[in-house]
Amino acid sequence: MEDSMQESQQGLPPSLRGSNRAEPRVVRSGRRSANDGGGNGTQPERLASSVADSLKNIDEKRLAQALGWFRVALGVAEVMAPRQLGKAIGFDRHPGFMRAVGLREIASGIGIITQPQQPERLWSRVAGDAVDLALLGVAINSGRSHRGRLVAATAAVAGVAALDIYCNRQLSRHGASGSDSGSQQPLRERVTVTASPEECYRLWRNVESFPRFMRYVESVQETGGGQSHWRVKAPGGTTVEWDSKITADETNRMLAWESLPGAAIDNRGCVRFEPAPGGRGTIVSVEMSYAPPAGRTGTIAAKLTGEEPQQRVHDDLRRFKQLIETGEIPTTEGQPAGRRGAVLSLLWKRRVE
Amino acid sequence: MKATCWYGACDVRVETVPDPKILNPRDAIVKISSTAICGSDLHLYNGHIPSMAAGDILGHEFMGQIVEVGSAVKNLKVGDRVVVPFPIACGNCYFCKEELYSLCENSNPNAWMAEKLWGHSPCGIFGYSHLTGGYAGGQAEYARVPFADVGPLKIENALTDEQVLFLSDILPTGWMAAENCNIKAGDTVAVWGCGPVGQFAIKSAFLLGAERVIAIDRFPERLRMARDQGGAEVMNYEQVNVLDALKDMTGGRGPDACIDAVAMEAHSHGVMGAYDKVKQLTRLESDRPAALRQAIMACRNGGIVSIPGVYGGFVDKFPLGSLMNRSLTIKTGQTHVHRYMRPLLERIERGEIDPGFVITHRMRLDDAPQGYAMLRNKEHDCIKVVLKP
Ligand SMILES: NC(=O)c1ccc[n+]([C@@H]2O[C@H](COP(=O)([O-])OP(=O)(O)OC[C@H]3O[C@@H](n4cnc5c(N)ncnc54)[C@H](O)[C@@H]3O)[C@@H](O)[C@H]2O)c1
Ligand SMILES: [Zn+2]
Ligand SMILES: [Zn+2]
Numbered sequence: 001m002e003d004s005m006q007e008s009q010q011g012l013p014p015s016l017r018g019s020n021r022a023e024p025r026v027v028r029s030g031r032r033s034a035n036d037g038g039g040n041g042t043q044p045e046r047l048a049s050s051v052a053d054s055l056k057n058i059d060e061k062r063l064a065q066a067l068g069w070f071r072v073a074l075g076v077a078e079v080m081a082p083r084q085l086g087k088a089i090g091f092d093r094h095p096g097f098m099r100a101v102g103l104r105e106i107a108s109g110i111g112i113i114t115q116p117q118q119p120e121r122l123w124s125r126v127a128g129d130a131v132d133l134a135l136l137g138v139a140i141n142s143g144r145s146h147r148g149r150l151v152a153a154t155a156a157v158a159g160v161a162a163l164d165i166y167c168n169r170q171l172s173r174h175g176a177s178g179s180d181s182g183s184q185q186p187l188r189e190r191v192t193v194t195a196s197p198e199e200c201y202r203l204w205r206n207v208e209s210f211p212r213f214m215r216y217v218e219s220v221q222e223t224g225g226g227q228s229h230w231r232v233k234a235p236g237g238t239t240v241e242w243d244s245k246i247t248a249d250e251t252n253r254m255l256a257w258e259s260l261p262g263a264a265i266d267n268r269g270c271v272r273f274e275p276a277p278g279g280r281g282t283i284v285s286v287e288m289s290y291a292p293p294a295g296r297t298g299t300i301a302a303k304l305t306g307e308e309p310q311q312r313v314h315d316d317l318r319r320f321k322q323l324i325e326t327g328e329i330p331t332t333e334g335q336p337a338g339r340r341g342a343v344l345s346l347l348w349k350r351r352v353e
Numbered sequence: 354m355k356a357t358c359w360y361g362a363c364d365v366r367v368e369t370v371p372d373p374k375i376l377n378p379r380d381a382i383v384k385i386s387s388t389a390i391c392g393s394d395l396h397l398y399n400g401h402i403p404s405m406a407a408g409d410i411l412g413h414e415f416m417g418q419i420v421e422v423g424s425a426v427k428n429l430k431v432g433d434r435v436v437v438p439f440p441i442a443c444g445n446c447y448f449c450k451e452e453l454y455s456l457c458e459n460s461n462p463n464a465w466m467a468e469k470l471w472g473h474s475p476c477g478i479f480g481y482s483h484l485t486g487g488y489a490g491g492q493a494e495y496a497r498v499p500f501a502d503v504g505p506l507k508i509e510n511a512l513t514d515e516q517v518l519f520l521s522d523i524l525p526t527g528w529m530a531a532e533n534c535n536i537k538a539g540d541t542v543a544v545w546g547c548g549p550v551g552q553f554a555i556k557s558a559f560l561l562g563a564e565r566v567i568a569i570d571r572f573p574e575r576l577r578m579a580r581d582q583g584g585a586e587v588m589n590y591e592q593v594n595v596l597d598a599l600k601d602m603t604g605g606r607g608p609d610a611c612i613d614a615v616a617m618e619a620h621s622h623g624v625m626g627a628y629d630k631v632k633q634l635t636r637l638e639s640d641r642p643a644a645l646r647q648a649i650m651a652c653r654n655g656g657i658v659s660i661p662g663v664y665g666g667f668v669d670k671f672p673l674g675s676l677m678n679r680s681l682t683i684k685t686g687q688t689h690v691h692r693y694m695r696p697l698l699e700r701i702e703r704g705e706i707d708p709g710f711v712i713t714h715r716m717r718l719d720d721a722p723q724g725y726a727m728l729r730n731k732e733h734d735c736i737k738v739v740l741k742p
Contacts, residue, residue: 194447280447315465322459325445326500327425328377330462330477335489335497336370338358338408 186269187310190285191317195324197273197282201252203324204271204284213319213329216312227260240264266291284320286313355742356410356493357721362400363729365411367719373489373497378425381501383437387514388415388491390724390738391522392548392616393663397482398725401617401633401640402665404466404483412492413439413479414521416514419505420495426502435505437498438690439522441477441488444503455687460500461486470666475687492721494742506694515709515739516701519553524708525693527553527614530661531561533684534610541565541603543651544585545644546614547575549711549737550661554612555583556706567602569595571620574734582710591622599651607653615644616662625670642668649675660685711737718742 193200203209207220207228218231218239226246231239242263248256248270256270269288276283290309322329356370373382391414396402416436419429429435442449442457449457460477461467467474467484477499480490489496498505508517531554534542542558544551547570558566568579568587576587588598599608621629621643629641648658649672658681676683700706713736716724724738 192447194445194450311465318464322443326379326443326459328379330441330460330486330499331376332462332487332489334374334376336354336356336373337410337489338356338360338366338368338370340406340408 186287186289187313188285188287189310189313189317190283191321192276192281192283193321193324194281197252197275199324200273200282200284200320201255203320204255204273205249213323214316215319232265242267284317286317288313354494355718356489357412357718357740358407359397359405359409359411360407363398363726365398365722365725367721370410370493373495375421375423376497377499378423379500379502380423381419381426381429381498381505382421383415383417383435383491383496383498383505384420385415385417385491385494385496385742386434387417387518388412388493388718388740388742389518389521389523390414390492390721390728390740392550393481393522394725395729396617396663396665398729399618402482402484403470404463404487406483406487409480409482409487410489410493411480412490412496413481414518414523415479415491415496416508416518416521417496419501422501428502429505429507433505434508436508436517436520436694437479437491437496438504438506438520438525438694439479439481440475440687440690441479441486441499442503442691443500449503452689452692453686454689454691456689463487478687492718492740494718504691506698508698510702512701513709515712516707517698518739519549519708519711520690520694520697520701522688522690523549523711524553524697524706525690526550526661526688527555528557528693528697529686529688530554530612530614530659531557531563533659534558534561534563534612534657536561536563536610538562539564540609541567542610542612543567543569543599543608543648544579544612544614545569545619545648546616546662547572547579547587548614551575551612551614552578552583552711552736553708554614554661555579555585558612559584560700560705567599567608572731572734575736578711578736595647596651603653607651607656609653610657610659611648611652613645613648613658613660613662616660617641617664619643619645629669640664640666640668642671646670646672649681652679652681655680657682657684659683661688663687712739714738716740 207222210220211217216233218233220231221229223229223243226249228244229241230244231241234240242265243260244257244263244267245260246255247258247268248254252273254270254272256268258268259266267288267290269286271284271286274283274285275281288309319329354370354372355367357365358368358370359365375382390412393413394411397405397411416434419431419433419435421431422429438454440455440457441460442454443459446458448454455476455478457476458464458474461474462477463483463486464474470484475485477486477488479488479496480492481488488499506520527550530550531542534540536542536558540563542563542565544554544558544566547555547568551568551570552575555566555568566583566585568576568583568585569590570576570579570587571589571591573589576589579585580587586602588595600606617640619629619641620626621641625646626643629643633641642664644662645658645660645664645668652658658676660683675681697706701708713734714724714727716738718740721740724740727733727735728738
């Protein structure tokens with residue numbers, strides 16, 4: 001801890017080694033906004049958190065193997081009994097197609113089993129899942145098939161897709177060798193902003209403005225001495241809170257921060273502002289690491305937001321860019337629509353609230 | 354208000370939905386006076402674009418009157434008559450400054466989704482799936498227009514809706530398709546697809562100096578329009594071998610530039626046609642690229658293949674060898690409409706183009722479902738439908 005603090009003061013936040021950390025202080029806020037549907041949160045939120053929950057204790061490499069075998073089994077079923085399987089999922093008009101999908105399934109399953117360390121393999125699977133999802137989505141829409149079963153099948157494929165994505169993320173993050181789950185590579189994201197480093201630095205230095213572009217941050221209050229208090233949305237209408245302090249501050253160039261001991265989510269990071277080549281604005285790069293309690297890589301961070309931390313930082317950075325460049329953040333929330341179908345919006349929408 | 358909503362393949366309905374509101378300071382609300390159904394909408398209608406959700410409001414070709422502006426919109430006021438470009442662009446980002454408006458980095462709230470499918474995200478688009486933002490579209494009585502200080506073109510003269518409506522999309526799209534052909538004096542341009550985009554590509558190719566334009570389709574009424582209105586030589590691909598015929602017409606060399614104004618749902622016969630149909634049906638390929646394959650094979654050595662037609666995902670049997678070994682250039686993109694609106698408006702004012710000629714059907718907004726079905730099935734010689742809310 002001592003070491004890493006020092007390192008981060010040099011502006012190089014290290015990856016955090018897993019250590020004994022307190023359980024997160026989860027605050028039931030009880031307050032929900034009017035349009036989030038009430039109950040136990042929105043469907044994508046529930047899906048995400050239940051996936052995260054069920055994955056807590058699974059070792060990623062075994063997960064990859066299991067996924068591989070699942071695919072082979074599914075593929076064999078599709079090849080041997082395309083009609084029956086088609087009937088079961090409500091898509092029985094094209095047995096030939098079922099067989100073709102089955103062959104692809106077997107091939108990719110074998111690929112995963114034999115080369116579990118190759119993230120590209122799994123990514124090809126994720127792409128395959130996306131295609132299947134699109135297929136099922138269209139079959140639902142076409143009205144020719146039996147909707148109920150198709151919906152169930154879509155949910156199953158969506159589940160597999162979620163597993164694929166999760167598993168792949170984990171394998172990619174840990175690298176080919178697969179490191180112990182107590183340590184975590186810092187995540188890195190960057191964006192090019194058409195603005196000067198000064199403007200970018202100024203917005204980032206003003207921590208109270210974070211909720212404007214950080215989707216899940218509810219509030220940040222400066223508490224003096226470079227310290228601030230954070231309130232961050234979590235699934236199920238909860239929030240988590242912690243205190244943080246700025247550990248390095250180079251005007252117009254770099255900022256680094258670190259949560260104070262006892263934080264719900266130990267986190268540290270830094271952001272740099274570098275002029276882009278050719279006068280094309282500023283490259284803003286963020287490097288961050290989270291340390292979930294008890295060394296359970298990824299799950300807490302995923303639970304925190306219902307989505308991948310990497311993606312969240314990526315999206316927040318984009319919103320930072322949008323705010324600086326256009327003065328607003330594009331949105332469709334609050335626009336009209338006809339009556340929505342629950343399942344389809346579950347597939348495409350991905351929101352905590 | 355009433356709005357045309359998507360509910361699934363071949364299922365659109367005009368429903369009563371809440372009126373749109375200003376959501377951001379640079380928004381405006383437009384009361385729509387005219388809106389059109391586009392060939393692009395047919396891709397949604399036929400269920401070939403992923404990430405549509407039941408209830409999505411369709412429509413990206415519309416114009417009307419400003420009825421409300423956000424606090425940051427200074428160049429428009431209530432009562433202004435505007436045509437709205439279909440890409441949503443901020444005007445501030447690197448790509449907007451380069452006039453590549455359909456690549457705006459700031460207008461797609463679902464950029465993450467597009468990044469997953471396409472690597473990077475293009476701009477947001479009205480009524481065109483969640484991949485490009487999930488924005489409510491303009492086949493409705495009102496629409497919310499983001500970045501209204503950048504997009505909408507004010508119409509301050511007496512031109513009719515039908516003369517200026519297509520500045521929103523298909524006229525600039527046909528124009529950009531031809532501009533991308535880099536036309537030089539003496540050039541022959543071949544255009545696959547004589548829908549509205551093809552018709553405007555033909556017109557634009559001549560305006561940009563093409564010597565000859567050859568138009569390819571199978572519907573007599575569309576070919577007739579290409580010949581009579583556009584001045585093109587026409588070819589029915591069901592009656593001739595297109596590649597042979599194009600060679601015959603160009604001294605064996607092939608057209609200098611080829612425009613694919615057909616896109617992902619190309620119709621074709623024979624083994625390849627069946628192959629694409631099955632693969633697309635089963636989602637093993639997302640697009641049916643028959644016309645594009647042909648355009649590439651037909652193009653002269655060193656020529657340009659310009660693709661205004663919309664593709665969504667992946668294609669098979671793409672003749673990359675032909676492209677590479679014969680030094681072809683491909684130019685494509687969602688149209689950078691903002692770049693072309695004013696110059697094309699001036700051409701309309703000067704009487705060089707009167708885009709209204711493509712309109713075959715005028716209907717009430719309530720009849721949108723019939724309009725879609727008719728356009729899809731090419732019934733009643735339907736080429737372009739304009740809806741009046
Ligand atoms: N790039 C853009 O920004 C942009 C903008 C608007 C429209 N578009 C796209 O342009 C395309 C055309 O639009 P449209 O409104 O004219 O559509 P449309 O459906 O009216 O026209 C397509 C035409 O292609 C013909 N066709 C089908 N298969 C063919 C083949 N194998 N060979 C020759 N012709 C064939 C059809 O008969 C039809 O006449 C669509 O894909 C649309 O999505 C792109
Ligand atoms: Zn269009
Ligand atoms: Zn922009």
